[in-house]
Each structure stands twice: as structure tokens, then as C-alpha cells.
Amino acid sequence: MTQPREVREAIMSAALVVFTEYTYGGTAMAPLAERAGVAVGSIYRHFPSKEALGNAVYRRWKTRLGAHVIDSVAADVADEPIRARFGRMWRGMVAFAVEHPDAFAFLELQQHQSYLDAENAALTERIYAAAGELISAGQARGEIRPGDPTVLMSLAYGAFIGMCASMRGSGLDEERLALSENAVWDLLRCP
Template sequence: MNIPSGMSPRASKRRDIERAALALFGTRGFHGTSMPDLAEEAGVGPGTIYRHFESKEALVNEMYQHWKAKMASEVYANLPVDVPWRERFRALWRGLFQFDADHHGAIDFLDLQFHSDYLDASSRALEQQSATLLFTMITMAQAEQIVVDLPPPAVVALVYSSFVGLVRAQREGYLTLDDALIDAAEERVWAMIRR
């Protein structure tokens, strides 16, 4: 068997399951993905999934929280401070696309499970937390007269959904998101929200 170095076989199977779940939940959705399908995609028996996750719901929630947290730590937590807002925005925008490139399917997964009724309190709390962080950032930039004076949730919606829109368009084959396009889009999105 081919086990990634430095990983126990058990942990490796868990990874396989998580990988399969990210791919299938992110394309077919939670209810559109059956556990046998998931097992086959992961290359394990159906019973094996239940040695790693309590239930299908527990699996999707653990995944959701994992990726929400990863996004927070890889994108939001690493934004430069003490630089002009313009530059912070560029770092945010590039961070988002970098995250998408580094973790294929994660954005699709998060977007598709967004606000589904099988998400538990923990997942919703993380969701809230991310949103609040972005609202706060916008509010600060507005206080400095840098960003347009729309309700912060509106600004966040405009920016974030633009990002997701481009990622989706690429997934559907309408686009290729290279650095040039990402930067060009960044300029335009900034134009949308700057004062």
C-alpha cells in the first residue's frame, strides 16, 4: 500500500475520506452524495468512514469547520498590517485565490454547504465569526473614508461573491484564472468598493 511518508495508515485513510468528501459534497452536494459513493471515491469500505466520523452530518460539519478555519488562518490571519488599505485589499484578494489554488474544491465546498440546515451550531458560529471579522474590517476602512459607505454586509457580499463568481466561472470552464486576470479583477473590484 502506498502511504504518504510520516502518516499512519489510519490518518492516511482519514485523509482519503476527507478528500473524497470535499470533492463529492462540493460538486453533488450533501444530500446528493451517498456514503457508499463517498467510500468508493475514498477507496475504503463504507464501514470505515464511521470509524473516523460519527455520522454523515458529523463528517460534513467537521469538514466545514476545518475549511472555514483554514481559510481564516491562511487568508484572513495573514493580512499585512500597517500598510495602506489598498495594499491590504490586494493581499486579501490574492490570498483568496491562492487559497482556491492551494485547496482545490474547498471554495466550492464551502459555498455549496453555506447556510444548510444540516450545519450545526459550531459550524454556524464559525460562519458568524468569519463574517464578523470581515464586517469589522470594512467598518474600519469606512471610518478612514477609504471604502464606500454601503452597509458592511453589502460590501462583503459584493467582494466575496465576486470572488466566488470568478472561481465558479473557472470551474464551469468559462475562464482560466491566471495571475493577470486575478490582478485585473482585483483592480476592478477595488474600484467597486473604494470611496
């Protein structure tokens, strides 16, 4: 806890936990500090404001979650079918949600408009856009059903979030994972 890095980590880690449990707006700095094992004032040595802390936590985890999406799109392996790329993206997001359930709940099950900065808004947009490209590419190849890609993306991503929300706590087994992946692919693919 003596390394500045460690304190910063302790704060970000505690922030994720308490923000996830009580939401950003519902969390006071005092309990957050207590959870991190530091004094309130110490938080302000590492983050200029609660808002900055919220954005730092959001940015860190959204970036990691986005990596799964962006990687799976970027990996433009020659003639790899869209289905395979979708599968990679889906399982990547599932892996993230399973490994970091708090981070996922914080990111996708809560609202952030009130404090998100422009950089984070852009980051969120970028990830959305990357997923949209996968849809468009699939449509171009006749593997994904025609129609407004935004609608399809919202449906698929909404489905993912809905599933994660409902499974939060109970856990996801292989069977359920396969079910949801196949079901959402059927939502997307050309019938």
C-alpha cells in the same frame, strides 16, 4: 492506509471530492467509501454520522480559507493603507481558490444549512465579521466608500464567489486576477 490518521484523511479527502461533485445531499455513503478505498462501515469508525463527516470537511477547509481573511485583517501594520490589506486578503483568497478548487467550490458554491452544526455556523460568522472589520476600518480612514458595511461586504464577497464560479474549470491568469482585484477595489473604495 493502516494508520488511523491515513484512513481518516482518505475519507475526508474522498468526501471533499464527491461532495463537491454531487453535493452533500446527493452523495451516498457507498460511493464515498468506494472512492476512499474503505468499507462503508469504516467511515463510521472515524465519523459518527454523515452529518459529522460533512461538518468535519467543512470545518477543515473553512478554517483554512478563513485564515487568509483573518490574517489579512489581523495584520494591523501601523499605517498600512487599506488598499494593501485588501490586496493581501484578495490574493490570499484567490490563492486558496486556485490551490484548492474543490474545497473552494464545496465551501462557497454549495449550500450547507441542512447539516451545518453550530460551531461551523459560528466559524462562518466569524470570518464574515473579520472581513466586515476591514471594511469598517477602511471607512473610518476614508479609504472605503461610506454606507452599510454589510452591503459592501456582501457585494465584494459575492463578486469574488461569482468570479471563482465562472472561472471554475477555465482557470485564472494574472491578467484576470489583476482585473478582478482592481474592479472589486473600485467597488469598495471611495470614489
